[in-house]
Amino acid sequence: MARTVYMKLQNHTGYFDILILLHVAVIAVGMGSVYYMEHFGHIVTGMSNQIVWGTPHVFAIFLIIAASGALNVASISSVFSKYGYKPYARLSGLLALSLLAGGLAVLVLDLGRPDRLMVAMTKYNFKSIFAWNIYLYSGFMVIVLAYLFTMMAKKMDKYTKIAGYAAFAWRLILTTGTGSIFGFLMAREAYDSALLAPLFIASSFVYGLAFTVLVLITVCHTSQRSMMNEDMVRNFRGLLIIFMAAVLYFTAIFHLTNMYSAEHAGVEWFILASGNVYSLIFWIGQILIGSVIPMAMLAWPKIGGKRQTLSIASVLMLIGGIAQVYVILIGGQAYPMVLFPGMEVTSSFQDGMVGTYTPSLPEIALGVSGISIAMLLSGFIMRVMPFLPRGDRMG
Amino acid sequence: MSKFSLKDAYIDKARRDFLKKAGAGVATTVLGAGITLMAYPDPAAARKPDEPVDASKRWGLLIDANKCKEDCNACVTACSQENGWKLDGDPRHDSQWIRKLTIKNPQGGFTQSFPVMCQHCTNPPCTDVCPTGASFKRADGIVLVDKHICIGCRYCMMACPYKARSFIHQPLEDQKPHAPRGKGTVEACTLCVHRVDRGDQPACVERCSKDGNGALIFGDLNDPNSEISKQIATYPTRQIRADLGVDPGVRYKNL
Structure with a gap:
């Protein structure tokens, strides 16, 4: 088999510079929003005492899920020995790290006291799944860095397989941890399910691969090199369909399990059938735009094998992913907490009421800046280190 | 067997x-x-400032839903005055350490009103999930937030089954020295720990007996001779969402 030659992102077109500038601008607006939110307090956001986690958390969790999934391509090559994926393994590891960095940045910058980050890093409550996640995230960074080192350093490739196995196991545990942030919450009707962990793992496969495919297509475009042959286009197409089918499967099982139990019928009706904004985002955002349309596009023989189709389907799946996390996170909190089952409850604290939430601009800016942080970081590192397969010059 | x-x-x-x-x-x-x-230690005596809290006491509240009247807000006003939080007409963002809840049975319309605050659980979900340990339970069962290490992540608010916690959404002024509060951190009923430690009753209990309907009893659940324990031993009482197994220290009578 021909040895892959790697290169830095060089001789790029102006398109790359425009993208970099765009991400810098988004990050600048995001950081301005952080300052604004920290100065005036969270009163300037849409979040409240009922919807305590808002749009920044949607993006943060979406990116953290995507980070573990971005490692798919590297895992397929190292763990499952499909060597066609190997040329993209470095990029896959890099994206995993940058997406995680983007997600964590948003999570930290939305804290009520981001200045106390050092407290979060030095004081641990080991019973907290959140504290476990701090270890899972930093461990993931270390393992993926080591994995990349074995791929890139001379004579270290004999350790790539073992590092690949470690990273694969760690990423599954990491996403289990992310799902369990919600799965362990018995207080809220919409969560409290062990199924959230495998659902998040399946979702990570989709989001991570969609990000990888989009970045790969973008760097092909901007470097004017063909890094993906037709076989790989076909592989990515098949994987996206299968991974999305897995997400739909776990989504269906999650809701069916809840519907079967009368206790959860109320929240299921609220999310799936009440016609509110969350039902619309679920059915139109996640299911139609994010799942059915991209799957149909990819499965359609005439257009499914085209790179454009792959790009559009990936974008739609990512939009669907944000919709999915939005419904789980915000919809789950909007449903009133049940203190007295079967009773009508009212109070000055909005007990018994559906929580209202409108994302504010600063929140959206902070959330989107997480994606930009991830992309800027990847772009910069690709520019200075050999992360990309050389490929053939196009045109 | x-x-x-x-x-x-x-x-x-x-x-x-x-x-x-x-x-x-x-x-x-x-x-x-x-x-x-x-x-023998005197159960009624105040704890000395340098004396550690121990588990020989388990502070609790008993709320009589029959005595509590819908038009009375004495406990809420007392708490607000004692601890320095106030309602500014913004129910989405105002902190509410204690609130009056009205429940109505849709079948027939029977209505009751009573206060709900931090339930000071034996197994508090808020302390389980808190990443830094800022949410903690004292040995005597009082659940508190250490304002110095709360990072404002709000995971405790996600986890609390009683919606008992509030996040401080904007800068504050005129805080009470005994109830420090700060923008970007989470807060909840402290069971007036500063009063309890000096041997007094929580402000809500005191005010309810003075201006309200005497619906609140505070005491040591571990002491069989305390009024609260005697009431619990004599009358049927319940905890809100007892099914969750968190064992709240706040009990309700006639609910």
Whole structure:
């Protein structure tokens, strides 16, 4: 088999510079929003005492899920020995790290006291799944860095397989941890399910691969090199369909399990059938735009094998992913907490009421800046280190 | 043979631990042959500032939903005045350490009104999830937030089954020295820990007996001679969402 030659992102077109500038601008607006939110307090956001986690958390969790999934391509090559994926393994590891960095940045910058980050890093409550996640995230960074080192350093490739196995196991545990942030919450009707962990793992496969495919297509475009042959286009197409089918499967099982139990019928009706904004985002955002349309596009023989189709389907799946996390996170909190089952409850604290939430601009800016942080970081590192397969010059 | 359960084993251990500590609470001094001086701690006495809290006490509240009237807000006003939080007409963002809840049975429309605050659980989900340990439970059962290490992640608010916690959404002024509060951190009922530690009752209980309907009783759930324990031993009482197994220290009568 021909040895892959790697290169830095060089001789790029102006398109790359425009993208970099765009991400810098988004990050600048995001950081301005952080300052604004920290100065005036969270009163300037849409979040409240009922919807305590808002749009920044949607993006943060979406990116953290995507980070573990971005490692798919590297895992397929190292763990499952499909060597066609190997040329993209470095990029896959890099994206995993940058997406995680983007997600964590948003999570930290939305804290009520981001200045106390050092407290979060030095004081641990080991019973907290959140504290476990701090270890899972930093461990993931270390393992993926080591994995990349074995791929890139001379004579270290004999350790790539073992590092690949470690990273694969760690990423599954990491996403289990992310799902369990919600799965362990018995207080809220919409969560409290062990199924959230495998659902998040399946979702990570989709989001991570969609990000990888989009970045790969973008760097092909901007470097004017063909890094993906037709076989790989076909592989990515098949994987996206299968991974999305897995997400739909776990989504269906999650809701069916809840519907079967009368206790959860109320929240299921609220999310799936009440016609509110969350039902619309679920059915139109996640299911139609994010799942059915991209799957149909990819499965359609005439257009499914085209790179454009792959790009559009990936974008739609990512939009669907944000919709999915939005419904789980915000919809789950909007449903009133049940203190007295079967009773009508009212109070000055909005007990018994559906929580209202409108994302504010600063929140959206902070959330989107997480994606930009991830992309800027990847772009910069690709520019200075050999992360990309050389490929053939196009045109 | 009775069936073994993990929960029973856990409860037995907790009982044994309690008895050990209760035994240790009786100071014994042998003064000489045949003369032993035994000093029993006074359950009503205030804790000295340098004295650690111990588990011999389990502070709790009993709320009589029949006595509590819908038009009375004395407990809420007292708490607000005592701890320096206030309602500014923004129910989405205002902190509410205690609130009056009205429940109505849709079948027939029977209505009751009573206060709900931090339930000071034996197994508080808020302390379980708090990443830094800022949410903690004192040995005497009072659940608090350490304002110095709360990072404002709000995971405790996601986890609390009683919606008892508030996030401070904007800068604050005129705080009470005994109830420090700060923008970007989470807060909740402290059971007026500053008053309890000096031997007083929580402000809500005091005000309810003075200006309200005497619906609130505060006391030591571990002391069988306390009024609260006697009431619980005599009348049917319940905890909100007892099914969750968090064992709140706040009990309700006639609910």
